[in-house]
Amino acid sequence: MSKTIHGRPYREGLRGPVLTPCAPHSVLARMGDKWTILVMSILAISPETSLRFSAIKNGIPRISQRMLTLTLRNLERDGLVKRHYYPEVPPRVEYVLTPVGKTMLPALEGFTSWIRENWQAIERSREQFDAAET
Amino acid sequence: MSKTIHGRPYREGLRGPVLTPCAPHSVLARMGDKWTILVMSILAISPETSLRFSAIKNGIPRISQRMLTLTLRNLERDGLVKRHYYPEVPPRVEYVLTPVGKTMLPALEGFTSWIRENWQAIERSREQFDAAET
DNA sequence: CCGCATCCTCGACGATACTG
DNA sequence: CAGTATCGTCGAGGATGCGG
Numbered sequence: 001m002s003k004t005i006h007g008r009p010y011r012e013g014l015r016g017p018v019l020t021p022c023a024p025h026s027v028l029a030r031m032g033d034k035w036t037i038l039v040m041s042i043l044a045i046s047p048e049t050s051l052r053f054s055a056i057k058n059g060i061p062r063i064s065q066r067m068l069t070l071t072l073r074n075l076e077r078d079g080l081v082k083r084h085y086y087p088e089v090p091p092r093v094e095y096v097l098t099p100v101g102k103t104m105l106p107a108l109e110g111f112t113s114w115i116r117e118n119w120q121a122i123e124r125s126r127e128q129f130d131a132a133e134t
Numbered sequence: 135m136s137k138t139i140h141g142r143p144y145r146e147g148l149r150g151p152v153l154t155p156c157a158p159h160s161v162l163a164r165m166g167d168k169w170t171i172l173v174m175s176i177l178a179i180s181p182e183t184s185l186r187f188s189a190i191k192n193g194i195p196r197i198s199q200r201m202l203t204l205t206l207r208n209l210e211r212d213g214l215v216k217r218h219y220y221p222e223v224p225p226r227v228e229y230v231l232t233p234v235g236k237t238m239l240p241a242l243e244g245f246t247s248w249i250r251e252n253w254q255a256i257e258r259s260r261e262q263f264d265a266a267e268t
Numbered sequence: 269c270c271g272c273a274t275c276c277t278c279g280a281c282g283a284t285a286c287t288g
Numbered sequence: 289c290a291g292t293a294t295c296g297t298c299g300a301g302g303a304t305g306c307g308g
Contacts, residue, residue, distance in 0.1 A: 007246050010193070025171060034300080045144070061153070066271085069272080103248070112140040112142075119158050219290095227291090
C-alpha cells in the first residue's frame with residue numbers, strides 16, 4: 001500500500017516524494033471553472049426544488065445563455081445535476097441536484113467557508129506582491 | 135443581513151434567488167488550474183519541510199520548468215507559499231507553505247476526499263452520457 | 269423558452285533556447 | 289540550479305443570430 005496525501009498516491013523517490021498520476025483533478029477543474037460553482041450554489045439554495053433554466057439564468061448576473069447551457073450539460077454529464085424536459089409550448093426545462101450532487105455540498109461548503117474566512121488576507125497579499133514589482 | 139449559500143450572499147428576486155457578485159471564485163479558480171493542487175499536495179506531505187525547486191519538479195511528473203515557476207509565483211503572490219532564495223553557486227531556492235497555506239490543507243482535504251470517494255461514480259456517469267450520444 | 273451554430277478573442281499552457 | 293524570453297497551439301468563453 002503506497003502513501004497518500006489529499007487522497008493522492010505517491011512514492012518516495014530518490015530525491016523526495018513523487019506524485020503518481022491522479023484522476024480527481026478533472027473534478028476540481030470543473031468546479032474551478034468560471035460558472036460551475038455559481039450554478040451549484042443556486043441549486044444548493046433549496047436542494048429539493050428544481051429550477052427552470054431561466055430562473056438559474058436570472059440568478060447568475062452576466063452569465064450568457066450559451067455558457068449556462070454548457071455548464072449545465074457538463075454537470076449533467078458528471079451526474080451531479082438532473083435535467084427534466086417538459087415538451088410544452090413554450091418548452092420548460094428544469095434542473096435539480098442529484099443525490100450525488102447533494103452529497104457534494106458539505107464538502108464544497110467546507111472549502112468555500114475557508115475561502116470566505118481567508119480571501120481578504122489573500123487579496124491583501126496579492127496587492128502587496130504586485131506593489132513590490134517596480 | 136442578506137442570506138448566504140456557501141458563503142455567497144444572495145437576495146430573493148422576483149423570479150427566484152439572485153447571487154450577488156463574489157470574490158472567492160478567484161481562489162477556487164487558482165486551485166482548479168492545471169498544476170496548483172499538485173504543488174500544494176507536494177508541499178503538504180511534510181508541511182514543516184521546505185523543498186527545493188528541483189525536488190518539487192521531480193515530484194510532479196511532466197510539469198515543465200516554466201509552469202512550475204509560474205504556479206509557484208502565483209501561490210507566493212497569494213501568500214500561501216513562501217520562497218527562500220539562497221545566493222550560492224549554484225543557486226538554491228526553497229519553498230514552504232505559509233501558516234495561511236497550512237490552514238487551507240484540512241478544508242482542501244475535505245473536498246478532495248469527497249472527490250476520492252465519488253470520482254469513480256462521476257467517471258461512470260460521463261462514460262454513460264458520452265455513450266448516449268449517437 | 270431553451271438550445272444550437274458560427275465566429276471571434278484572448279489567455280493558459282507547452283516547447284525550446286538562453287542567462288546568472 | 290533556477291529563472292526568463294520567445295514563439296506557437298488550443299480551447300474557454302463571449303456575441304450574435306437562427307430554430308423548434
